[in-house]
Amino acid sequence: MGKPDKEGNEEPKEDDVKRKISLIEAALYVAGRPLDLKTLGSIIGSRSKRKIRELARMLMKEYQKRNSSLEVLELEDQRFVLQLKADYASKVRRLAVKPLLTDGPLRTLAYIAYRQPVSQKQVISARGTHAYKHIKQLLEMGLIERKRFGRNKILRTTEYFADYFGLSHNPAVMKKQIARILSNIKNKGKNDKTEKKE
Amino acid sequence: MGKPDKEGNEEPKEDDVKRKISLIEAALYVAGRPLDLKTLGSIIGSRSKRKIRELARMLMKEYQKRNSSLEVLELEDQRFVLQLKADYASKVRRLAVKPLLTDGPLRTLAYIAYRQPVSQKQVISARGTHAYKHIKQLLEMGLIERKRFGRNKILRTTEYFADYFGLSHNPAVMKKQIARILSNIKNKGKNDKTEKKE
């Protein structure tokens, strides 16, 4: 991409950096999922992972500085994602086009993520029989997977799930991360609860 | 927006303005389509159209100042939209991987758009009983709306549908647009078809 700047002028170089950061922003906006350095590199025409990461981090910092409703995050495996800050989710969720999961299935998902690997039987006994429907829905969405072990059906979250939340693929690490997320939600939830009821 | 009286207690008010602008941004981001002042007002808890428009314009200006890949635009009918600038679209479009709808529901949607206003009965008879499920999905996604006329249920597309495909909100104009593009495709299709088959 960037043409060699004539006369060692700094301005075109700065423009080039700005343009590349904007391209990374565009890519993250359109994809709506975490993108790795290779993919981002293919968009800005660079193969230097160091360089790409540096640019993506500049975008991330810019978003931090703006302090608006959107955030750019760097995930564990050097992937970046643009998303709405969690604080805003409850206020604007209803405007999302794709039908999103309602509270019930999200609770069942949280339970499975927290207890995994967990038998379907245990999930049903903790969440009630309506959880059969939730499990079906979560399976369809590819957020959980079900395997047979003898007479038991064992549920656990998928890699897609981990990617969606930007969590580690290592089950032990992921469980810790989930526990942390859930305790955050729990604390925040105490303040939001009245709003959510609407 | 508060006047700049430096001695007065401006801070909480400024924070409130900032928060509301962020909420408008959140709404536009999640919706991915133009939103009218009423919808935006419902998000920030305001009924004053003047006030809502003022805040949305502040967001628009902020985006202009950032000069990044995203822009906030005010449409003719006082609706606002957050979107990717056209220059960037071609560079990152390939990162979009999911279709809005699968083939079946898309056909049902196309049929409704072309024949609207159309009775649900007619849609089912033209598209088969599986179209019941399509109609449910399209309603959930806000792409069509259903109204009762006596014993009939009448279907038509929504403004969101028109916005998504860049069509006119005026049903008559929209139908003409569709017919025109359709005949273009047909002519082109005749040449393309042989290639596609291979």
Next chain:
Amino acid sequence: MKPESERPFYFHPPWNILFDPQMLEKIDPWKINLSFLLLSFLEEMEKRSVIDFRASGIALDSSATVYLMKSKLLLKLEEPPSPPPPKPSPDYVPPPLILPLRYELTTTTIQNLLEALEDALKTEKIFRIRTPQRGESFSPPQGVIPQVSIYLMEMEEQMRILLQKIRSIIRRGEIATFSRLVKGMKKIEQVRDFIILLFLAHRKKVSLWQSEGSDEIYITLGEGAIDGEAR
């Protein structure tokens, strides 16, 4: 260089450790008994009646270093271990996990919509001939057909052949009807094809329609067949 015997006593073990900073760094501080070293060092000086303040100073400095090393290690040990994650009660149900909201551009364009429209209009044409009975389609066979086991075994193949036949009729722009499909066949073959047709309908490969007051069955390609063909 002085011979070994002429060097001061404190350059010999066990006191030499206090006078060799490099050695001091390497050794485990917990293995150094400072009180023994210092007391014996003083006793030895008294015994020999050689009071060397410089050597005493160095011994003091080294002792301080060893103390520092020991206390650093102690502090390290005393750092509170990270508390284990709180064990939830067995019936604890966590709060709902909120999925992050992300806008995502979809791949569907107006072009796709209109191609879909073309397909939809093609199917509509076939129906325009009759008034369809409301939402009626045939239910799948209920397993009441006697003596068809061999036949069921090759059902897949039979279905494939029949579907091909229906497709070729539609591709010619003609209307696929049951009577057309079984024209010139024996009664038993007609029944056989009818059953296959029901299986096809069950799998959504075809849709079947009947207009009021007529025995004719109209056949159109179902979603399964059209999708399959596209791929």
